Amino acid sequence: MKQIYTDRQTYRPTLFAFTVNQSISQRSLKYVERITNNILFSENSPLAFKFVQHFSENGLHFLYYTSWKTLGNMTSSLVEFGGMSRWANRKALVTGCSSGIGAVIAKDLVRYGVIVIGCARNVEKIDVLIKECEEAGYKGKLIPYKCDVGKSSEVEAMFEWLEKQHGGVDICVNNAGAGSMTPLLDLKGDEMSEILNINVVGLVLCSNLAVKSMLARNIDDGHIINISSMLGHIIIGIMNFYTATKHAVTALTKGLRMELAAKGSRIKVTQISPGRVETNFHPSIFGDAEKGRKFYESVESLTPRDVSDAVLHAISAPDNCQIYDIMLQPTNLGSPAAYATILKP
Numbered sequence: 015m016k017q018i019y020t021d022r023q024t025y026r027p028t029l030f031a032f033t034v035n036q037s038i039s040q041r042s043l044k045y046v047e048r049i050t051n052n053i054l055f056s057e058n059s060p061l062a063f064k065f066v067q068h069f070s071e072n073g074l075h076f077l078y079y080t081s082w083k084t085l086g087n088m089t090s091s092l093v094e095f096g097g098m099s100r101w102a103n104r105k106a107l108v109t110g111c112s113s114g115i116g117a118v119i120a121k122d123l124v125r126y127g128v129i130v131i132g133c134a135r136n137v138e139k140i141d142v143l144i145k146e147c148e149e150a151g152y153k154g155k156l157i158p159y160k161c162d163v164g165k166s167s168e169v170e171a172m173f174e175w176l177e178k179q180h181g182g183v184d185i186c187v188n189n190a191g192a193g194s195m196t197p198l199l200d201l202k203g204d205e206m207s208e209i210l211n212i213n214v215v216g217l218v219l220c221s222n223l224a225v226k227s228m229l230a231r232n233i234d235d236g237h238i239i240n241i242s243s244m245l246g247h248i249i250i251g252i253m254n255f256y257t258a259t260k261h262a263v264t265a266l267t268k269g270l271r272m273e274l275a276a277k278g279s280r281i282k283v284t285q286i287s288p289g290r291v292e293t294n295f296h297p298s299i300f301g302d303a304e305k306g307r308k309f310y311e312s313v314e315s316l317t318p319r320d321v322s323d324a325v326l327h328a329i330s331a332p333d334n335c336q337i338y339d340i341m342l343q344p345t346n347l348g349s350p351a352a353y354a355t356i357l358k359p
């Protein structure tokens with residue numbers, strides 16, 4: 015048995031999970047029941063999940079066991095972040111919301127009653143998320159917007175629309191990102207420009223326009239979240255151009271925070287820096303879905319849930335506490351050199 019989450023407000027355990035690589039013996043279940051005196055579910059079915067949500071929302075502790083992967087990929091978080099209540103009915107932009115990390119962040123925000131504008135190029139994929147939110151009875155709303163954040167004109171048009179239709183945003187999650195396995199020595203200008211425009215220029219422009227919108231409305235508790243990477247902190251010798259853009263995100267996060275502080279603003283800026291996460295990212299940079307799948311099978315990875323929980327933790331922190339950076343790595347990472355070996359094309 016392994017405790018995986020605690021209630022951030024009181025540090026009392028709220029959720030336990032088991033791995034079910036081997037089936038769990040009745041004896042161990044009884045043992046957990048005895049030591050925790052909690053409610054126990056044994057099935058990873060939508061119905062069981064609804065019960066879990068219900069009990070959780072009513073402040074009861076519960077137990078849940080499933081495989082780590084299933085738990086990580088579940089469409090709804092099982093963790094309650096007490097400080098999230100202040101965001102209900104506020105507006106958030108999540109870029110790159112059509113898959114992976116952005117999709118889970120968007121749904122989590124909707125679960126807490128936030129009105130989320132989710133943008134991506136493949137905007138039709140967001141319709142599936144909207145349906146999931148509606149079926150789960152989430153309090154907030156997810157609104158799709160088609161935008162290529164690598165194109166400044168499209169970002170500017172999106173913020174004009176945001177202002178007119180929704181009166182601006184109070185949270186901006188810069189999540190859209192692109193990577194490449196091409197060595198620096200072989201990179202062409204077009205590929206570099208595309209990655210730079212999405213990971214850096216788009217991120218800065220979205221932050222600028224979100225902050226302008228907040229300042230114009232005297233919003234002093236807004237939050238900019240940059241989904242960076244561990245490659246914003248370390249260099250492993252592959253994906254070097256992507257690494258440079260994520261190092262740029264680290265510099266830009268710190269720079270924006272300083273500019274806002276110099277203005278006397280209390281708008282917070284947080285960077286979340288995950289190591290590898292199981293999403294469409296690696297299949298996409300390998301240009302080979304099967305290779306991507308095998309890669310994730312061969313190494314332990316974070317899940318989008320891990321990253322979204324870090325976002326919720328940052329934005330639910332109390333007013334006096336600004337979280338600068340959360341670094342997350344899979345527990346069994348191995349050395350960066352081992353990671354580089356695995357990733358060799």
Ligand SMILES: NC(=O)c1ccc[n+]([C@@H]2O[C@H](COP(=O)([O-])OP(=O)(O)OC[C@H]3O[C@@H](n4cnc5c(N)ncnc54)[C@H](OP(=O)(O)O)[C@@H]3O)[C@@H](O)[C@H]2O)c1
Nearest residue numbers: 110112113114115134135136162163191290291293294295
């Ligand atoms: N997966 C990892 O191992 C990992 C590790 C560290 C950091 N990250 C970072 O996490 C973020 C999310 O990636 P992910 O892992 O969730 O990958 P993903 O599943 O491939 O999702 C990427 C998202 O970004 C969107 N996107 C890409 N280019 C865009 C553009 N030009 N305009 C608008 N949206 C765009 C994609 O939507 P459309 O294609 O529909 O536009 C998609 O929704 C990225 O910033 C990535 O660098 C990922």
